[in-house]
Amino acid sequence: MKIIQDGNVTSAKGFLAAGVKAGIKASGNYDMALIYSETPAVAAGAFTRNAVRAAPVMLSELHVKSDNVQAIIVNSGNANACTGDEGYRNAENMCKLVAGRLDLAQDAVLVASTGIIGVQLPMEKINVGIGHVVDKLSQDGTIATKAIMTTDLTEKNIAVELEIQGKTVTIGGIAKGSGMIHPNMGTMLGFITTDIAIEKSLLQRIFLESVDESYNMVSVDGDVSTNDTAIILANGLAGNDVITSEKDEGYDAFVKALRFVNQTLAKKIAEDGEGATKLIETNVFGAKTVEDARKVAKSVIGSSLVKTAIFGGDANWGRILCAVGYSSADLIVNKIEIFVKGGDAKIQIVANGAGIAFDEALLAQIFSAKQVEIEIYLHNGEAVATAWGCDLSYDYVKINADYRT
Numbered sequence: 001m002k003i004i005q006d007g008n009v010t011s012a013k014g015f016l017a018a019g020v021k022a023g024i025k026a027s028g029n030y031d032m033a034l035i036y037s038e039t040p041a042v043a044a045g046a047f048t049r050n051a052v053r054a055a056p057v058m059l060s061e062l063h064v065k066s067d068n069v070q071a072i073i074v075n076s077g078n079a080n081a082c083t084g085d086e087g088y089r090n091a092e093n094m095c096k097l098v099a100g101r102l103d104l105a106q107d108a109v110l111v112a113s114t115g116i117i118g119v120q121l122p123m124e125k126i127n128v129g130i131g132h133v134v135d136k137l138s139q140d141g142t143i144a145t146k147a148i149m150t151t152d153l154t155e156k157n158i159a160v161e162l163e164i165q166g167k168t169v170t171i172g173g174i175a176k177g178s179g180m181i182h183p184n185m186g187t188m189l190g191f192i193t194t195d196i197a198i199e200k201s202l203l204q205r206i207f208l209e210s211v212d213e214s215y216n217m218v219s220v221d222g223d224v225s226t227n228d229t230a231i232i233l234a235n236g237l238a239g240n241d242v243i244t245s246e247k248d249e250g251y252d253a254f255v256k257a258l259r260f261v262n263q264t265l266a267k268k269i270a271e272d273g274e275g276a277t278k279l280i281e282t283n284v285f286g287a288k289t290v291e292d293a294r295k296v297a298k299s300v301i302g303s304s305l306v307k308t309a310i311f312g313g314d315a316n317w318g319r320i321l322c323a324v325g326y327s328s329a330d331l332i333v334n335k336i337e338i339f340v341k342g343g344d345a346k347i348q349i350v351a352n353g354a355g356i357a358f359d360e361a362l363l364a365q366i367f368s369a370k371q372v373e374i375e376i377y378l379h380n381g382e383a384v385a386t387a388w389g390c391d392l393s394y395d396y397v398k399i400n401a402d403y404r405t
Helices: 054-063 084-102 123-136 143-146 199-214 252-273 289-302 304-312 318-325 360-367 392-401
Strands: 015-020 031-036 042-047 073-077 109-116 157-165 169-176 187-195 230-232 278-287 338-342 347-350 373-377 382-388
Touching: 015 143, 031 123, 031 143, 031 199, 031 289, 042 109, 054 109, 054 230, 073 084, 073 123, 073 143, 073 373, 109 187, 109 230, 123 338, 123 382, 157 252, 169 382, 187 252, 199 230, 199 252, 252 278, 252 304, 252 347, 252 382, 278 289, 278 304, 289 318, 289 373, 289 382, 304 318, 304 360, 318 338, 318 347, 318 373, 338 360, 347 360
Parallel strands: 073 109, 187 230, 278 373
Antiparallel strands: 015 031, 031 073, 042 230, 157 169, 169 187, 278 382, 338 347, 338 373
């Protein structure tokens, strides 16, 4: 597998994208993106588990079942969430407008939105914007990345290529997410494109497993969004024999590459958390089950007290063990060991389920590093998991206190 320099959603064969300023955002920044496969593609998706679900989520869940999906229309600046029947009709109209311009069936278009909740879409601006974004489709996907951003400070994209059955297969992706991010899909959007030939139901299963290992292992602030959406399109232009089972040549390589793409985007989301100054990675080893390993990793990464301690460089290690304890995982407490790494330093802070003597100044130094890694050894099995998050700073409150204004 090779990482493609400056790769994104247009790196795979047959994919185009565009972004425009439709006037949805008061800032005047890019706020509408379109991703398009020039040939029919199979699609898979993962959507928010919040019971309050935005109109585009509900509609895309229906359309993703179609045997042919060729386009994804995305707007930022307005979530089209909690907007009732009118909001749903507006989401349908977005798909209808794109379908008409690209000569597609309406259910061949997926839709996603992100931004302020509870405000109806400005459909006059949407209508004009869709016309412009279709006209600007090209192999340059960079503006599409900008157009899906809200409070994000950095663009999040990645592409890789690998050989499957003697053919070059490419996987590319873009994502947005900075706040309202928590396991079970947080406000994050992720769009993956690939030219592999693969059976639809198998792609859906692989994609959901990959999402569980990536986006669902990220926590910025503990809020699960109304709009979380992750979608993959596979158009088969790589020319490989269609992969229909896990026994087929290339299956394992594709799964590994897709995991890398999604985890890379997930880490970029964690690193760009609203107000974040540090990336936190929690690695859990020796859990009884994978579910237990994920519970512990997500519990620690989601702890506001752990996040604030690391932000302040405060050697309050007990908060980590506390978060392990309330994770509801199967634990043998007197076997737990915890290490913390940052920069070139590493220190053990827990042995046999209890605190040990350590250099507090060194721990404070580790907590002050730009990337802090927490290693938790449960000694209760063989399962492992990794979760990503960020510190919780003063700026997080400032950003979210005036998000609408």
